[in-house]
Amino acid sequence: MGNYAFGVDIGGTTVKMGLFDREGCVLDKWEIPTVKDNEGASVLPDVAQSILAKMKEKNLELDDLEGIGIGVPGAVDKEGNLVNGAVNIGWKSFNIPKVMNAYINVPVKAANDANSAAFGEMWQGGGKGYTNMVAVTLGTGVGGGIIVNGEIVTGVTGAAGEIGHIHIEDGETDICGCGNRGCLEQYASATGVVRLAKRRLAQDDKPSVLREGSLTAKTVFDAVKDGDEVAVEIAERFGSYLGKGLAAVANVVNPEVFVIGGGVSKAGEILMDFIEPELQKYVFPASRNVKLALAQLGNDAGIYGAAGLILCEV
């Protein structure tokens, strides 16, 4: 049994990599470019070469390695098979551990990158100490990662945790990226907050700092912190939608904690003031003890989670 693992987070532009010890400390982290030519055929060989070079640098033998965890931008089944390919990096479907083992013969576990990031937050981030957790990523869209008893719930087509597409508003006229109307993502993502802001500002002429300069989720929540009344109204709408959506999620899996990450979460604890009361209003009473926490690992969540697939003992 080795004392180290590599965590690999394959993105469309770069592959993030980290060397972790059993306690979950990252000993080194670095990036290599993602070479997408030839259906991404060199991505895994490049990863393997980079790991072998790092092992040499650190004087690590194969026996020192517990394994390699890999987060990939596509659906992965329990056996580590990529289910529907990964279009962003040109991959078709194949068995990831099998391909990796041609280069480095240690245990390899693969997972979807969003789920891997969720797992990282459970292992060493905002969800540390919990084993029933839902990660909520408020970025360009709204993503989710469901963890039950310390295990990632992938769903049958890898679509578990698509909480951004819970229908939350009957009156919506705009179409969501998924083709439906009224999805949570249309109100609680970074772009959703801007949509809410534009709609609110168009309603009347009430003064607001948001009427000048650029309109982003950041400027909205900055204005909230400055007490801007219009911004507070926008944040209340945001909180109402998100609280309602998270209540639905809690009524399905009854988690201990929601860990909120992604760009919008950089607003910090003030987010909770708007989400918490609405979550409490709509959730089933026996699930009211669910906590809200901020994600802590930022862009490193993926490498933590990938290493955690190997090292985390729940």
Place this chain on the structure above:
Amino acid sequence: MGNYAFGVDIGGTTVKMGLFDREGCVLDKWEIPTVKDNEGASVLPDVAQSILAKMKEKNLELDDLEGIGIGVPGAVDKEGNLVNGAVNIGWKSFNIPKVMNAYINVPVKAANDANSAAFGEMWQGGGKGYTNMVAVTLGTGVGGGIIVNGEIVTGVTGAAGEIGHIHIEDGETDICGCGNRGCLEQYASATGVVRLAKRRLAQDDKPSVLREGSLTAKTVFDAVKDGDEVAVEIAERFGSYLGKGLAAVANVVNPEVFVIGGGVSKAGEILMDFIEPELQKYVFPASRNVKLALAQLGNDAGIYGAAGLILCEV
């Protein structure tokens, strides 16, 4: 390894019991009264006596038994501990296998009764052949049982699967049994269908057979089958709410199948005509292959599921 198991479903009035073989066939089933005196102290001893008597009758030795599964009306943790008591039968919290083993020393597994019934439908009922399933019970209320990779998801306080309390209607003025407003249960349960019917009938004077005689979920769906236009409108409302709610559930756990049971489900396949299009309208595209099936075990789901806790190999 024994070839038989007993499935026990403890209710507020009677305890249902069944003897099952490894193939999931019920070889015998019977009931005993639930004696609730003294905080239900004699319930488990009564169950044990009844099992021992049945074993004698069938010439079964302890070695023939793989174990005993027990569904109880309360939240049960993974270890078989009753978490918050079971108020309907007077039970406080205790370790169910430990108490049972004082009478019969075979493996004992306990689960919440609704979850046990869901598990039964997966093992031998409408969800047979699937391992990722959500059981939906449309009875007096709306209940749910979540099964992921062949295992029941209980949640941290046993409140997973409370899908009847997903908030689905902002405009609701009536209060749900849980204290919230606009819960799925207020529209998709047997009483919910009657509420929808009363509201629709009060809207105008459009002729309908539902204006005469008693108004129940059964009379509503019987009228639907007879082509009653008002009844069809009511069923469409029911289907819209339920489809929307199930879409939210599918977006969280991405199951293979929803198995619909409970009194309302006696209306049969016609229910699906109203649920399916609405589910498809609101669910995330990657989850659209989720199936709808009718529960098949009726009131026996609990004993099947309890026995399945012991015998089912996923």
